[in-house]
Amino acid sequence: MLEIKDLYAKAGDRDILRGITLDVAAGEVHAIMGPNGSGKSTLAQVLAGNPAYEVTGGSVTYQGIDLLALQPEERAQQGVFLAFQYPIEIPGVSNAYFLRSAFNSIRAARGQEEVDPLEFLDYMEKKLELVDMDVEMLSRSVNMGFSGGEKKRNEILQMAVLEPRLALLDETDSGLDIDALRIVANGVNALKRPDNATIVVTHYQRLLNYIVPDFVHVLAHGKIVKSGDKSLALELEAKGYDWLVEPQGALAS
Amino acid sequence: MTAPYLADFTTLSNNGARAEPDWLRTTRRQGIERFAALGFPTPRNEDWHFTSVSSIAEATFTPLRGASGQVAKSALEPFQFGQSDWPVLVFVNGKYDASLSTPASLATGIRAIDLSTAMRDEPSLIEPWLGKLSPSEDRSFSALNAAFMSDGAVIHIAPYIESPIPLHVIFVSDANAAKGVAHLRNLIVAGHHSKATVIESYVSLGDSGYFTNAVTEVQVEQGATLTHYKIQRESQRAFHVHTIDAKQARDSHYLSFSFATGAALSRTNIYTNLDGEGCGATLNGLYMADDEQHVDHQTNIIHSQPNCFSREIYKGILSGSAHGVFNGKVYVYPIAQKTDGKQTNNNLLLSERARIDTKPQLEIFADDVRCTHGATVGRLDEMALFYMRSRGVSTDAATKLLTYAFAADVLETIEVEAVRSELERATLERFSGSSATP
Numbered sequence: 001m002l003e004i005k006d007l008y009a010k011a012g013d014r015d016i017l018r019g020i021t022l023d024v025a026a027g028e029v030h031a032i033m034g035p036n037g038s039g040k041s042t043l044a045q046v047l048a049g050n051p052a053y054e055v056t057g058g059s060v061t062y063q064g065i066d067l068l069a070l071q072p073e074e075r076a077q078q079g080v081f082l083a084f085q086y087p088i089e090i091p092g093v094s095n096a097y098f099l100r101s102a103f104n105s106i107r108a109a110r111g112q113e114e115v116d117p118l119e120f121l122d123y124m125e126k127k128l129e130l131v132d133m134d135v136e137m138l139s140r141s142v143n144m145g146f147s148g149g150e151k152k153r154n155e156i157l158q159m160a161v162l163e164p165r166l167a168l169l170d171e172t173d174s175g176l177d178i179d180a181l182r183i184v185a186n187g188v189n190a191l192k193r194p195d196n197a198t199i200v201v202t203h204y205q206r207l208l209n210y211i212v213p214d215f216v217h218v219l220a221h222g223k224i225v226k227s228g229d230k231s232l233a234l235e236l237e238a239k240g241y242d243w244l245v246e247p248q249g250a251l252a253s
Numbered sequence: 254m255t256a257p258y259l260a261d262f263t264t265l266s267n268n269g270a271r272a273e274p275d276w277l278r279t280t281r282r283q284g285i286e287r288f289a290a291l292g293f294p295t296p297r298n299e300d301w302h303f304t305s306v307s308s309i310a311e312a313t314f315t316p317l318r319g320a321s322g323q324v325a326k327s328a329l330e331p332f333q334f335g336q337s338d339w340p341v342l343v344f345v346n347g348k349y350d351a352s353l354s355t356p357a358s359l360a361t362g363i364r365a366i367d368l369s370t371a372m373r374d375e376p377s378l379i380e381p382w383l384g385k386l387s388p389s390e391d392r393s394f395s396a397l398n399a400a401f402m403s404d405g406a407v408i409h410i411a412p413y414i415e416s417p418i419p420l421h422v423i424f425v426s427d428a429n430a431a432k433g434v435a436h437l438r439n440l441i442v443a444g445h446h447s448k449a450t451v452i453e454s455y456v457s458l459g460d461s462g463y464f465t466n467a468v469t470e471v472q473v474e475q476g477a478t479l480t481h482y483k484i485q486r487e488s489q490r491a492f493h494v495h496t497i498d499a500k501q502a503r504d505s506h507y508l509s510f511s512f513a514t515g516a517a518l519s520r521t522n523i524y525t526n527l528d529g530e531g532c533g534a535t536l537n538g539l540y541m542a543d544d545e546q547h548v549d550h551q552t553n554i555i556h557s558q559p560n561c562f563s564r565e566i567y568k569g570i571l572s573g574s575a576h577g578v579f580n581g582k583v584y585v586y587p588i589a590q591k592t593d594g595k596q597t598n599n600n601l602l603l604s605e606r607a608r609i610d611t612k613p614q615l616e617i618f619a620d621d622v623r624c625t626h627g628a629t630v631g632r633l634d635e636m637a638l639f640y641m642r643s644r645g646v647s648t649d650a651a652t653k654l655l656t657y658a659f660a661a662d663v664l665e666t667i668e669v670e671a672v673r674s675e676l677e678r679a680t681l682e683r684f685s686g687s688s689a690t691p
């Protein structure tokens with residue numbers, strides 16, 4: 001489904017990704033772990049098409065197409081979804097309107113008919129249940145005055161509505177208490193299908209107790225330095241990142 | 254160039270077409286004399302520093318004297334907020350059109366007639382106020398208006414009358430207005446303890462170039478609440494200068510909203526004098542411009558008496574090579590203790606070439622007051638834009654939605670729901686093809 005080959009990217013003058021290679025097949029869950037500043041959030045942003053980052057080398061093929069040639073909205077229309085680490089507040093735009101705009105944009109791009117507000121509200125009912133959100137949250141401005149947990153649940157709600165083929169979860173666990181974490185993880189698990197894939201970016205192993213990965217990759221200084229199965233996450237939990245990162249750090253500095 | 258106007262004035266005075274009372278003739282004569290002395294304002298004048306009116310001064314506009322437009326009732330529907338039963342006074346190309354107007358449907362206690370009729374038949378409805386609430390000694394355009402004022406709405410709301418239904422005054426121009434000028438003069442007298450809403454709309458059918466030079470005089474008597482919306486959607490080739498002068502008596506409230514999106518060049522002056530204790534004034538507005546449009550707002554809030562409050566929020570959205578100007582003055586007299594004033598101006602620039610000159614000013618001569626002001630100029634939030642795009646929303650739609658969202662809170666202050674939703678729609682549409690309201 002996704003083949004990342006020797007991907008380089010920078011933000012401004014700063015090189016962040018320095019040759020990432022990663023294959024993700026349909027039905028798989030991959031965890032990207034690593035210390036702060038290793039580039040794992042950048043990888044997620046680059047895959048979603050954030051124009052703040054410039055790809056300087058390598059390729060990304062998604063379902064046989066050149067992902068990097070697509071605008072962010074085209075990627076979303078092709079089924080890529082990024083759950084933001086810091087969801088953006090948009091005063092003046094209601095959550096319902098935002099969700100419906102997104103839903104209809106994606107439907108329109110796929111040649112499907114748009115849905116009206118009433119139909120959409122029906123559709124939303126089950127989705128709200130999935131992340132234990134009150135319908136009242138739909139009438140509030142996007143993420144305005146939401147708690148940290150509510151913002152993350154709102155991200156998963158959007159994911160539930162848009163039903164992506166490739167979901168990128170960027171530090172979705174950060175700032176969540178255990179109950180919120182469980183709700184978010186349950187939401188993600190409920191959306192898992194044999195034909196979609198999930199990339200979970202996280203600093204901590206904790207989330208992986210709930211969203212169990214098929215593969216774990218450790219990112220350091222913009223490169224994958226180690227890959228393994230879910231036991232690698234436990235090893236990292238026990239030993240930290242230093243044993244993997246230090247030699248690279250010495251090189252980089 | 255003042256000469257054509259002076260010649261027009263001589264012609265008008267000589268042909269004796271106007272059998273007008275002495276006081277009115279005096280007002281006109283003083284007007285033309287002041288205009289002759291002042292000339293058109295130049296950028297050397299501090300209040301006109303960022304707005305050049307040379308395009309008005311150098312053009313020759315013929316006075317519109319009821320050039321009859323073939324305006325059908327249905328042509329006005331888009332400007333009527335979906336409320337065909339609201340009473341309307343309609344002026345076509347500067348002249349009252351009785352066939353399109355419905356003053357008969359006004360609530361008991363509210364009078365609304367056209368100025369030309371009032372001048373001829375009922376001068377007592379205008380004489381105590383006209384030219385007195387809005388002086389023109391130092392104001393070129395108001396002086397010019399005083400000399401030539403020909404028509405407009407005269408509205409009296411009797412004491413204690415409360416009307417939930419707004420009165421809508423529509424000034425519509427069509428192709429027959431081309432190269433013409435209308436000097437419109439309105440008077441609103443809100444009797445003591447009355448409560449009413451008056452809407453002034455300035456709109457075009459087609460894209461003629463013409464000049465609207467309007468003055469609205471407002472008296473808000475003791476304990477009265479007047480809500481006053483001004484909606485300017487003139488053609489993009491029109492010139493528009495409008496001064497609103499309100500005078501507030503004790504315990505009165507004046508709530509103003511200025512919505513400006515049309516005209517090649519527009520200048521709206523909104524002045525209110527809180528001339529009694531316990532008054533409140535709310536002056537809000539939204540201006541939007543693109544291409545080569547120039548949109549200028551000047552507001553003066555004059556706190557003449559103690560224990561009054563004023564609130565002001567103006568927002569501007571500028572695209573293309575548009576130029577916006579906001580000049581907001583809050584003046585607090587030495588005796589106006591306990592004044593509570595808050596003023597904000599926020600601007601959103603959508604292009605590199607768009608420009609805003611904003612100057613909020615406080616002039617405070619009392620020592621026990623609470624006044625704040627602030628202005629911001631910003632661009633669209635790149636992260637918010639990316640966030641929406643990452644959900645499949647096109648760049649174009651996301652830009653438009655974020656632009657709308659910027660203006661949403663000031664539009665929310667419009668209390669009349671039908672007006673609010675129409676202006677929300679117009680705002681969303683100004684920069685988008687969508688017509689839904691978020």
